[in-house]
Amino acid sequence: MAGLTDEQLHRFAEDGYLVVEDLLTEADLVGVEAEYRRILDRAAAGLVAQGRLEPLRGATFSDRYVEAVEQIDDMYALYQHLDISLPMVADLDWSHTLHTGPEVFGLLTHPRLLDVVESVIGPxxxxxxxxxxxxxxxxxxxxxxxxxxxxxxxxxHQDSAVTNPEADETDMLTVWLAVTDATVENGCLVAEPGSHRDDLVLHCPGQHFSGEIYIPESLVDMDRVVPLEVRAGSAVLLHKLTSHGSLDNDSDAIRWSFDLRYQPVGQPTGRSLFPGFVARSAAYPELEVTDAAEWTRLWRQAQARIVNGEVEAKFNARWDSYAAHALCA
Ligand SMILES: O=C(O)CCC(=O)C(=O)O
Incomplete structure (x- = not known):
């Protein structure tokens, strides 16, 4: 197992984040881009048939996505086909969808990525x-x-704030993976070094989207904030208590990343309505989920439980009572 060096682990412990340059290669990302282009084209074809979109002509995924976004009034009609999570909405039904294809599954379970994760949270x-x-x-x-x-x-926000309190003790690690270069111009991550030494801080419920929360800027030490510019294929690791966000995309092309989270097997995920899976196990390798079809089945099963009313779709509710807080108003 390659994983992180002691020096990298030390930096991560000090700063609460770590840039891992060139974790994946261009070749690792080619298949993901092709898979996403197929999904985008399928979703776009549906919208063209409804008269909501002109046929896409751009040469690359980025060009085609921008072309679609320029035309469409409801970006969710497109975006929801591309996310790797169902939306966190109270009225979830069978019209909601997500993308769990083999290429993106291969990314989530890429051995080099899991080696890095293993260095931090174990096997x-x-x-x-x-x-x-x-x-x-x-x-x-x-x-x-x-x-x-x-x-x-x-x-x-801190990533711990988007999970339910039952996961406050879970050793969750975020792996933010750049598919395109991420720069200050196109909206890279920004983080406050050392903020992971704080507890969970106040998050306000947002007003526009279900599940939206944010730390008021007065609680972030803006003088200490650093931009985390990385090349495509690189990763940023984030401690679950590190305050971070991202900038606006002021470029002409898309800024594309995946944020993935991992934790030791057996600890609460903090989002039990949605399914996780054993990605690597030294002790019980037979429990590993090794194909996208099984991952997809787990998501559909979770969706069925919500749609059939067996469980209530509620997300980030721990912050609801703070809406009237002086720093949130
Ligand atoms: O990619 C982004 O813009 C934000 C990602 C993020 O905040 C996260 O991974 O927790």
Whole structure:
């Protein structure tokens, strides 16, 4: 197992984040881009048939995505086909969808990525269901009030705040993986070094989207904030208590990343409505989920439980009572 060096582990412990350059190669990402292009084209064909979109002509996934976003009023009609999570909405039904294809599954379970994860949390690795594809179009194509972190800049938060309190003791690690280069211009991550030594801080419930929360900027030490620019294929590791967000995309192309989370097997995920899976196990290798079809089945099963009313779809509710807090108003 290659994993992280002692020096890297030390840096991560000090700063609460770590840039791992060139974790994956261009070759590792080619298949993901092709898979996403197929999904985008299928979703776009449906919208063309409804008269909501002109046929896409761009040469690359980025060009085609931007072209679609320029035309469409409801970006969710497109985006929801591309995310690797169902949306966190109270009225979840069978019309909601997600993408769990073999290429993206291969990314989540890539041996080099799991080696890095193993260095931090040990050899029994569970893929936590708090996971997203972030495909951010240039800001100028977004409506002014766009605050959805899947599409626009991401407001300040700690990842622990998006899980339910039962996971407060879970050793959750975020692996943020760049599919395109991430720069200050196109909206890279920003983080406050050392903030992981704080406890969970106040998060305010947002007003525009279900499950949206944010740390008021007055609680972030902006003088200490650093931008985390990385090349495509590189990763940023984040401690679950590190305050971070991302910038606006002021470039002409998309900024694309996946944020994936891992934890030791057996600890609560903090989002039990959605399914995770054993990604690597030295002790019980037979429990590992090794193909995208099984991953897809787990998501459909979770969706059925919600749609059939067996469980209530409630997300990030721990912050609801703070809506009237002086720092949130
Ligand atoms: O990619 C982004 O814009 C934000 C990602 C993020 O905040 C996270 O992974 O927790």
């Amino acid at each position: 029994e690795i569970f893929a936590n269901p708090v996971q997203h594809a972030r495909i951010k179009p240039p800001r100028r194509h977004l409506p002014d009030i766009a605050t959805d972190a899947n599409i626009a800049a991401t407001m300040w």
